[in-house]
Amino acid sequence: MAALDGIRIIDLSMGWAGPLATRHLADMGADVIKIESCERFDWWRSWEATPQWIEDDGAEKSTAFNTVNRNKRNVTLDLEDPEGRELLLRLVETANAVVENYSGDVLPRLGLGYETFRHRREDIILLSMPAFGSTGPWAKFRAYGSTVEQASGLPHLNGDDRYPPTMLHVAYGDAVGGLNGAAALLTALRHQARTGEGQFVDLSQVEAMFPLEIHGILHTAASGANPPRTGNVVQHCAPHGVYPCLGEDQWLLVQVGNEDQWQALQQRVGHELAGFGDLADRLQRCEALDEAVSNWTSRQRAEDAMRELQQAGVPAAATVQGSQLLDDPHLRARGFWQWRDRAVVGRQPNPSAPWRIDGHRAAIHHPAPTLGEHNTEVLSEILGLDAEELERLTQSGVIGNRPRMPGTR
């Protein structure tokens, strides 16, 4: 039995943040029912749909969609149709929580919202996760994960003054929002389990970035000044940098944080580092120090140097390309990638939940569902619809399992 067996989540979220939040709960046993519609499908399937894309089964080929939606069930309901909305509300009656990350005006336009859901199930939880939070003057402002990173101010803490404030991107704010969404939902579920009370839960994805930039926030709170942008140079470590290795675009991260590590590095590198003294001396001559370290690393294979330095107690890491991670020996030994067959795209690697419980991985029972894959299963088993009703709903376009271009119902 999984920890969250018996918990049901109605997932109206799309893109990355919301679906990542519910992925964590699905991995731990919650019944997550993802709602899309044939015209308003998850935009992570595509934001540039064309008739040809539909013809080519493009909706089922999105790596992004498939990676964050495993272990969920999928139902299509046209929420712009009163019958679709009523079916949604009947599903809400059977659920513990609803999750949404639409723009601020979408649910009200559909006549849906926390009060509507609560009217149908008094102890319902609604998690809403707009970029700037659902209160305040910017509540309805739009953002992608990159916008969230920008609006948090984090870019002012990375890089150096020769360049603009430096983003880490990969839609950084999305995954951070997703983690916090899962945390928020679990907190509310615990209160619901103990007291029988539901509630509205508001997550600001931008504010979720603040803990990640806490070093900068606290620097300013304590000193009254902005932290300087010093690139790879820090005041508590030297050497501290990313150094070139043998091969094209191969790099080694080295961070020497104390004198034991410095002596271990000196021993490995030898005479090139002989003339450098304590931390103050090394910081004062950090350009020469970096050059000396680079002279050594440029004769090494990054992975070999990483292992040699780590064995000696020196923090070091080779910089890897994303594609190499499928073959990473550590992840492989830990069974991190779970390979599953998925309709249309075939065998795919799936990242596990990033924890092990009593030595075991949370299982991936089901790859990401296809559009409307569980219409019959969910609508008949949970809501008791019969074959005739399902056929009528399919004919009228309220449900379906193929995407449609907008306005073609």
Added chain:
Amino acid sequence: MAEGALEGIRVVDIGGTIATGYCGKLFADYGAEVINLEPADGFATRHLGPFLADSSSALHAYLNTGKKSVVPVSTSDAEHLVAGAALVLDGDVPHPLAEHCSGVLCSIRWYGEGPYGTFSGTDAQMFAFNGMLRSIGVPEGPPIIPTGYQAQVVGGVTAYIASLTEVLGRELGNASGPTVIETSIFEAMLCFTDVGVVSSFNSGIVVPRLGINRYPPTYPLGVFPCRDGWLGVTVLTPTQWHAFCALLGLDDLAHIDLFQTSVGRLQAVDMIEPMFCEKLLEHAAEDLFYRGQAARIPLARVPTMEELFGVDQFLARHAFAEARLPGGSVLTVPTTPFRLFATPPHFGGDVASLGEHTAEFL
């Protein structure tokens, strides 16, 4: 004040790391009783900067509002406290007390058991290993190291998800008995790149490092100077591109065929970028931000840390509160980013001095 959502849960932190501290902080913010079981010289976080004028750690203060601090007098006292906790948080190196946990034990480790298990981990290493570090910076290198404790915070939230799930599972009757959760910060940091890894597997495409803030396929994207500050730009769809051109008076660019997709615009970056950068410098960032958002373009004002505390939206939402330190210092710290309306989190609070609650528990 309403009862906290996590009322009745006792958490004992024996790890004393930033990751266990942040995980415990989320529990404390929502009403769990969180006890730091500290060694005689205190958790390592008490000795990490930045520091306040009275030499106390601002970082420790942020992580520890609303928690209790106990310095055990004897081993048996410590074992007893650990044995009575619903959740025990441990760090990278297993603490001898961990074996006395009779509930949920959550270890937050840099790598976790395996070939890298003995590596000396750092936040920056997590970016090296998850593939992000390689992509940040100018093409000729070196890559730029992300600053701070970002990976440990991500590890802390991730551990919160795993451990609260297990605690809840017990309350729901879905689990019982001692359980050990091992959270790997390395694996937690793959949440940023797992989609990219699978994409590379399917497409065979490996994206090289193209420059500061240059991340294909989205373009324009980045942080650009305006007359008086920085504007964050992300333009993805054709509609957003048209609106962005209209905002800057660059209507001639709006409907050029090549520029209707991000990939096409990226091909012409050397032509497009000087044109819109020149226009951006004519305007105030604040003005473009509001006008852009009104036109449904996801623009952002990119505040410095000093500016962050005064942003209207964050003020309206009480995104910052006060941490009160034992010596009387007061520090402005962020509040919990998720808000349960019926059971709101604590905003800021008191920071315990070392061993302040020892007598209460031992």
